[in-house]
Amino acid sequence: MLDSKNLRENIDTISSNLKKRKFILDKSKFLSIDKDRKEIIVDTENLKNKRNVLSKEIGILKSKNEDAGSILKKVEEINNTLDLKQGLLENAETQYNNFLLDIPNILDDSVPIGNSDKDNKVIKYSNDKNLEILNKNSNFKDHSDIGKSLKLYDQEIAAKISSSRFSLLFGELASLHRAVAQFMINEHINHNGYTEVNVPLIVNSDSLLGTGQLPKFKDDLFEIKNKKDFFLIPTAEVPLTNIFRDIVLLEDDLPVKYTSLSSCFRSEAGSYGKDTKGLIRQHQFEKVELVNGVNPSTSDESLELLVNSAEKILDLLNLPYRKILLCSGDTGFSSSKTYDLEVWMPSQNSYREVSSCSNFKDFQSRRLNAKYKNKISKKKQFIHTLNGSGLAVGRTLAAIIENFQNNNGDIEIPEILRPYMNNSKIIKKSS
RNA sequence: GGAGAGGUGGCUGAGUGGUCGAAAGCGGCACCCUGCUAAGGUGUUAUACGGGUAACUGUAUCGAGGGUUCGAAUCCCUCUCUCUCCGCCA
Known part of the structure; x- marks a missing residue:
């Protein structure tokens, strides 16, 4: 498996290297998969952060025996959207991993070019x-x-x-x-x-x-x-x-x-x-x-x-x-x-x-x-x-x-x- | 195959629902001290990924996966591995 960071940053070099072994790297597909995945991750992480903060507040309120009803409601909403995003995230991760797993290794420069x-x-x-x-x-x-x-x-x-x-x-x-x-x-x-x-x-x-x-x-x-x-x-x-x-x-x-x-x-x-x-x-x-x-x-x-x-x-x-x-x-x-x-x-x-x-x-x-x-x-x-x-x-x-x-x-x-x-x-x- | 016990940071080992990524000790690192000297003190010390010039900050991770819950190292289920006893066996 290739390093996704390396691939992201040097996609042209890597793509032309892989071409030597007749592997055509779909650059735009990778970049879009990569971008989508990242956006969803950032999105869900932000939501999780909100939930974590609110949950902590609930804990504090409960320990003081105060009412936490309104916050509970907010968290519920967050959890609902999070559930929806979860599916998207899993999908994006699988696509991303499958794409990476299908890419062969980068050839050493000393490898002669040829077909068979x-x-x-x-x-x-x-x-x-x-x-x-x-x-x-x-x-x-x-x-x-x-x-x-x-x-x-x-x-x-x-x-x-x-x-x-x-x-x-x-x-x-x-x-x-x-x-x-x-x-x-x-x-x-x-x-x-x-x-x-x-x-x-x-x-x-x-x-x-x-x-x-x-x-x-x-x-x-x-x-x-x-x-x-x-x-x-x-x-x-x-x-x-x-x-x-x-x-x-x-x-x-x-x-x-x-x-x-x-x-x-x-x-x-x-x-x-x-x-x-x-x-x-x-x-x-x-x-x-x-x-x-x-x-x-x-x-x-x-x-x-x-x-x-x-x-x-x-x-x-x-x-x-x-x-x-x-x-x-x-x-x-x-x-x-x-x-x-x-x-x-x-x-x-x-x-x-x-x-x-x-x-x-x-x-x-x-x-x-x-x-x-x-x-x-x-x-x-x-x-x-x-x-x-x-x-x-x-x-x-x-x-x-x-x-x-x-x-x-x-x-x-x-x-x-x-x-x-x-x-x-x-x-x-x-x- | 049967019965039981257990998997927590580099190691030992606390922690049974809420400021816990996790006490304490050991080890490591940095600095200090130099007549307690094969010693003492202070601080620091997980990993991955993301945001930020940086300070810093977010998410995830307490064998693995699922579930309950606003919230799980902690409760429930499944799996897995290790240890002890019994059986079997090269």
Whole structure:
């Protein structure tokens, strides 16, 4: 949510900024909504003031045992008009709030202008030497076929147990999955300054409103039916970021950096027929999430650090990937600037997103009411929040399987993961 | 799941219908004192939004939402969270 004061005072600048992401701000509508609301507020406040003054007089008269009849009548009149105004006020407030909630975040100046993902800017390609080796593999298969032929992956049984878009991993592939997750979160804890948090996987609607999944993106969520106001988390961003909701941090405590390995649940409504094979698009998947609450003066640097932490995982796994700066048209609603990391998926001959790192500035913290106390001004100010995946575990596993497959269908275990796999080097078909 | 108790300012804790945004203490801040010295004194100290150059001033907020009333921290209803006991349980 944008700062309404800022919007009022800089409406032209903000409007042209939002235009970059194809959002047309109805300036005159905002100004009139804003003005109407204010007039009604001033109006009702004045009436309330009158009532308060008169009520006090009544109290004084009554304590002296004097008659307060005439004043009572006046107050009654005031209350009647106040009742009428109340409806108007509520109406004006809803209009005002809805208008503000529908406005996306202001884009950072460094975000390239563009319409779609085609206009995203590639910052760099990494580890691309693997690419050549892979292209020479004549028996090349996708990760789900490799898993199946090793008898370590099954989607059909998962469909029986649950439904489509679920998977079962067996044996060493299950272990490898766990190893990937362990490795990732350990990196962030041990080398990137993160505090591990174990979070609730079920959250209430307030939390989802705070991070922006609600009200706009309800269809993407799993809602728990028999328990009202319960949802499965689509990402650990929700519980982690909501740690900051309604609290005031000390400036010296910033930045606060939390990480969590959690399951994530997404309904994937509207993606029928897309990525039906394999681990790419599942209703349930694991992800290591990184969340920062920072001093507003340092959030630009924090975003770079955050994306570097995620990149390092791919580097250490020696997976080919590219780093992308999303263009104005592709940057998410709440984000002011977003980097994506995309890992090379040879079977699809394309790069697939494994991480998305965003700086929300004060857009989320305003909704969350997440503040810190400024040491100099002693004022409470909104923190800046950031988050990023570090990384999506299932997709990373798929990328490992595909990029580290051998001609004979075995999977080589990336060196950095071997300590997590009893030092074995390879996953072979058991005969 | 059953029974009970309770949610008041940074903290502790008064306040059961009327000059209560809220006593007192602690803590914080400012100044003063400097032979009561790991002390003493005085003052000050919530947040959000609005009006005013400013002094100042208005409205709202005592877990949340609704209700009663001219007037609610205080009465009624619903919800929620915490604590204690019992049951169940990984």
